[in-house]
């Protein structure tokens with residue numbers, strides 16, 4: 001493609017709404033354009049990279065015997081009523097009516113649609129296992145779309161649905177898709193971790209998130225380089241590290257004026273924070289108790305997911321209580337609450353805390369704490385469990401390593417759906433004895449447009465994008481310094497033809513622009529290989545430079561061409 005003909009508008013300035021690198025660079029490189037909040041269009045360069053990612057997905061899915069179909073984005077409400085989800089989703093579901101006042105939604109996902117197709121046409125075990133997928137536009141009316149393609153209201157997803165005769169079959173399908181995803185993200189040049197994830201609203205059991213590591217990711221990832229553990233932070237077990245046992249010393253109430261925080265009381269008494277006890281008070285709804293006090297070591301943070309799971313209550317049934325407001329009912333005293341003197345309140349203690357001797361706790365009295373509080377002798381809990389939020393450097397729960405924390409972009413999700421949809425929608429098959437059984441399903445999504453953004457998050461520098469060769473919009477760019485110089489333009493044309501004939505996707509920057517602008521644009525759009533035709537054209541010499549490495553070397557043009565052709569042939573080998 002000649003850049004003098006190409007539809008491309010690069011931006012020198014960072015658009016105001018762009019907060020993270022991928023959003024900045026995709027806009028500045030002219031790859032995407034915003035239509036309205038959370039809705040983006042793909043311009044020529046962006047569309048080409050999107051197609052590269054889709055081609056990798058198709059190749060890997062087809063290798064595993066999955067079959068591509070394409071279902072509609074327009075979904076009749078009836079199917080969602082059958083699955084029971086029509087009323088389960090709120091404003092996030094784009095709903096509309098047709099001219100006959102019939103209810104529809106724009107599909108945020110396609111469990112119902114795929115189950116409907118299969119229930120009408122699969123009725124025998126001989127047709128199983130089956131894996132159908134599509135690459136299709138999804139619609140979710142996100143409350144706060146942001147970060148460009150990362151959280152948009154319309155996005156491209158590859159969603160696959162597997163149908164098996166039993167759970168063993170599902171496990172096999174799941175394993176197949178897991179391997180497929182690892183291959184896809186590796187070929188796209190993404191560094192990722194597969195982490196156990198919470199099942200969330202969709203139900204089913206055992207789901208994973210593949211997270212592309214990025215400091216701007218929305219998921220907090222805990223990982224161990226030693227054993228390969230990877231988990232979302234709220235899911236990660238934390239290892240108890242109690243102080244060594246010691247004799248329980250006598251209780252001692254001390255005057256600790258104005259020391260409301262852990263740091264203040266630890267500082268005032270000259271003890272480490274790990275020798276103090278933190279109290280967190282909660283108001284609880286729809287349970288047979290109103291208040292709960294959670295006690296955890298002063299140097300730890302509470303993991304709310306673990307607390308909610310322990311109490312087996314929904315997240316909205318618990319909220320932080322105002323200690324002063326509940327003082328009357330429970331004896332709590334803001335900033336000085338401890339287990340001794342607390343009443344009419346569920347006492348919940350972290351597993352590590354109860355093994356830690358002689359701690360400083362609030363005295364339930366203003367400006368006073370109590371030293372040497374010991375579990376068992378001085379207080380008991382109604383419930384104890386690991387409630388800690390794991391932190392970087394903590395021991396790995398699975399090995400002797402230390403965990404690290406990073407953030408991840410959830411580029412996909414896979415769920416074992418089981419019979420959730422096949423039962424509610426009567427998708428059954430007959431076995432060898434003509435016995436009817438519900439199909440056992442799994443679903444497997446990849447955020448295609450989100451993957452594009454994740455690649456940019458992981459592959460950029462201060463000058464722009466650094467595309468991995470396999471997903472670059474073009475493999476190479478020929479920067480022609482002086483198009484009006486016949487020697488230079490002749491050589492550039494020769495090089496251009498040679499590469500194009502060999503199947504290299506090559507851009508020829510033949511614009512009447514200053515060299516500096518051409519170099520800046522080449523770096524900004526991130527084409528992996530740059531060949532500069534300039535002063536040395538008379539000797540048949542060009543400058544060869546890899547975007548990812550930065551330094552340039554001079555080569556005879558045919559040799560440079562050969563090297564580019566070899567690099568392109570080596571993609572995905």
Ligand code: 9G3
Pocket residue numbers: 089092093094108109110111140141158159160202413414415443444445446
């Ligand atoms: C909705 C709306 C938003 C949603 C869903 C339904 C997420 C919904 C979960 C999934 C699960 C899997 C197939 C591909 C892989 C992920 N957001 N989910 O079901 F109505 Cl508004 O989509 N689906």
